[in-house]
Amino acid sequence: MATIPTVNIGILGLGVVGQGVLKHLNRNRKLLESRLGVKLKVTKIAVRDKSLKREVKVNPKILTEDGFEVVNDPGIQVVCELIGGTTLAKKLTLQALKNGKTVVTANKALLCEHGNQIVRAAKKSNGHIFFEASVAGGIPIIKSIREGLVANRFPRISGILNGTCNYILTRMQAEDKPFEEILKEAKALGYAEAEESLDVDGIDAAHKAGILAYLAHGKWISMKEMLIDGIRKVTTRDMAVADAMGYRIKHIASVECDAKKNSLFVGVYPALIPKTHILGRVDDVYNAVCVSGDVVGTTVHIGRGAGQDATASAVIGDIADAVFSVQGAELMNLIDEENYPLAASSKELRVAKLDEVISSFYLRISVVDQPGVLSQVTAVMAKEKISIARIVQDLDNNGTGKGRGSAVLTLTTHRCSESAIAKAISGLKRLRPVLSQPFLLRIADFND
Numbered sequence: 001m002a003t004i005p006t007v008n009i010g011i012l013g014l015g016v017v018g019q020g021v022l023k024h025l026n027r028n029r030k031l032l033e034s035r036l037g038v039k040l041k042v043t044k045i046a047v048r049d050k051s052l053k054r055e056v057k058v059n060p061k062i063l064t065e066d067g068f069e070v071v072n073d074p075g076i077q078v079v080c081e082l083i084g085g086t087t088l089a090k091k092l093t094l095q096a097l098k099n100g101k102t103v104v105t106a107n108k109a110l111l112c113e114h115g116n117q118i119v120r121a122a123k124k125s126n127g128h129i130f131f132e133a134s135v136a137g138g139i140p141i142i143k144s145i146r147e148g149l150v151a152n153r154f155p156r157i158s159g160i161l162n163g164t165c166n167y168i169l170t171r172m173q174a175e176d177k178p179f180e181e182i183l184k185e186a187k188a189l190g191y192a193e194a195e196e197s198l199d200v201d202g203i204d205a206a207h208k209a210g211i212l213a214y215l216a217h218g219k220w221i222s223m224k225e226m227l228i229d230g231i232r233k234v235t236t237r238d239m240a241v242a243d244a245m246g247y248r249i250k251h252i253a254s255v256e257c258d259a260k261k262n263s264l265f266v267g268v269y270p271a272l273i274p275k276t277h278i279l280g281r282v283d284d285v286y287n288a289v290c291v292s293g294d295v296v297g298t299t300v301h302i303g304r305g306a307g308q309d310a311t312a313s314a315v316i317g318d319i320a321d322a323v324f325s326v327q328g329a330e331l332m333n334l335i336d337e338e339n340y341p342l343a344a345s346s347k348e349l350r351v352a353k354l355d356e357v358i359s360s361f362y363l364r365i366s367v368v369d370q371p372g373v374l375s376q377v378t379a380v381m382a383k384e385k386i387s388i389a390r391i392v393q394d395l396d397n398n399g400t401g402k403g404r405g406s407a408v409l410t411l412t413t414h415r416c417s418e419s420a421i422a423k424a425i426s427g428l429k430r431l432r433p434v435l436s437q438p439f440l441l442r443i444a445d446f447n448d
């Protein structure tokens, strides 16, 4: 049997994102390794202070306080730069690339400000740099633009790229509370960056918009060339007036390319957006990106734009790409059940039985309008241990209540199994007052 190769990873920085990456690498290691066909080994981690206590378990022997030990280690193939900032991070990234490493970074400021130099360094040393986590957290927007949407030119990419601004604006609107008050709470919840200005003055969103502009149009736009405005001056009065006019106020990033004029515009600013537009309905810390392509039309990507887990998901996605670039291989895209490596490393999947599939249901039942019908219907539901959440009856006999007309009963249930509701429907069909096959809808009350 062929030996499974090992890819050695070095991590720069073990803050919130670094710990998230380590946590999820460890948690899903078997799954990842079976998907990638390699062993993954974190062999060195650079931290500012080795003695600090951390939430994630880490072998103290692999810690160093010198980032250059990581980027100069000949055994390391993939370097994850997760320290942030643009000084040390830049030196380490350039050195890693010079040494032929594949680099994964979440550092939007570094890319926005020094992207040109970094990309050139990567090309010069035949290296690769991956930066999915630098824009829109867990949304794989970079991969989408670079790969899935490669057929397109992009006249417009617009979106909500700063979760903190979106959170603050959402709460100001919902609770009619001023900016300063909600900002304080956002900080307490750990949403706003330590330096609040990065978020609320639009700088973070501008960094991200700059990266999207580069991806879509191959040109790095400097911050000085962008229109950058934040949300400090937005009041709840503005929101109320906008609301009355059919708008929400959102912090929007926009990358617009006018092919006729050969011009590119990058801006981030608070804007009125129709309540009916999808961006008007993306709330809280969520990010959203609408990508308009000349071939595909508009695609919309929504997800958590910040936070340890979402960012770790993007970084690990990049580690996977880095592994393939190191191995010169590609992600298996045709999976056959027999050879799916998961089968070897975890219990074989079976198809769920219907009594394991749980949902709430909506049921419409046409019945004869006569005494006792409701109790027969509820008895059938009770027999299957289904709890009714709501029930409404509409009369089909013009609402006169006279005679023995028909009625429509509409009820919703609390959560129960597919098999229970199927049995209940069979029971209902057998009731004499039930006039036709009851009509069933599932209630998609996903709360994740």
Ligand code: HSE
Pocket (backbone or CB within 6 Å): 161, 162, 163, 164, 165, 191, 192, 193, 199, 204, 305, 306, 307
């Ligand atoms: N501070 C950023 C935001 C998350 O609020 O969206 C990191 O990019």
